[in-house]
Amino acid sequence: EESRVIKKKRKIKKIIFIFLIFFILGILFFLKREKKTSTYIKKAEGVLIEEKKQLDVSKGIMEVKDLLNKRNFLLAKERCLEILNLNLKKEERVELKFYLSLSYLALKQYQKAVEELKDISRFTKSKRYPDAIFLLGRIYEEKFKNYKIARKYYKIYLDRFPDGRMSWIARRKLLSLK
Numbered sequence: 001e002e003s004r005v006i007k008k009k010r011k012i013k014k015i016i017f018i019f020l021i022f023f024i025l026g027i028l029f030f031l032k033r034e035k036k037t038s039t040y041i042k043k044a045e046g047v048l049i050e051e052k053k054q055l056d057v058s059k060g061i062m063e064v065k066d067l068l069n070k071r072n073f074l075l076a077k078e079r080c081l082e083i084l085n086l087n088l089k090k091e092e093r094v095e096l097k098f099y100l101s102l103s104y105l106a107l108k109q110y111q112k113a114v115e116e117l118k119d120i121s122r123f124t125k126s127k128r129y130p131d132a133i134f135l136l137g138r139i140y141e142e143k144f145k146n147y148k149i150a151r152k153y154y155k156i157y158l159d160r161f162p163d164g165r166m167s168w169i170a171r172r173k174l175l176s177l178k
Helices: 003-071 073-084 092-107 110-120 129-142 147-160 167-176
Strands: none
Touching: 003 073, 003 110, 073 167, 092 110, 092 129, 110 129, 129 147, 129 167, 147 167
C-alpha cells in the first residue's frame, strides 16, 4: 500500500509538472502574441496619425486658399508659414510656397515673393512651375524694372510652355522688352 501511495504521489507530481510546463508555455505564447498585437496597434496608430496629419494639411491648404480669396493676405501668409513647418509632401510644399508667394506679392514684399517663386522653380515637374516662372518674369519687369532677367523668365516660359495659359502674354512681353 505504501508503494501505491508513492506511485500516486509521483503521478500527481508528473501531472503538476506537465501542467506547469503547459502553463508557462501558455504565458510565453500569450506574451509573444501580446507583443505582436502591440506592434500592430502601434503601426495602425501611426497610419491613423499620418492620415489625420494629411487631413489637417489639406484642410490648412483649403483655409489658405479661402483667406487669399477673401483678400486676407497677412493671415494667409502666417497660416502658410505655420503649415510649412510640418512634414509635407513635395507637392503640398510647392502649393503652399506658391500661395505664400502670392501673399508676399499682395503685401508688396517682392523680394520674399521672388525667393519663394525661385524655390518653386526648382521643381520643374510641379503643376505650379509654369506659374512661378511667369510670375518671376512679371515681378522682374514690373517691380524691379530688370528687363534682362524678366526676358529670361519669359523666354523660359515660352520655351517650356509654348501653348501655355499665359504664353500669349509672355510672347507679347518678350517682344515689347527688346
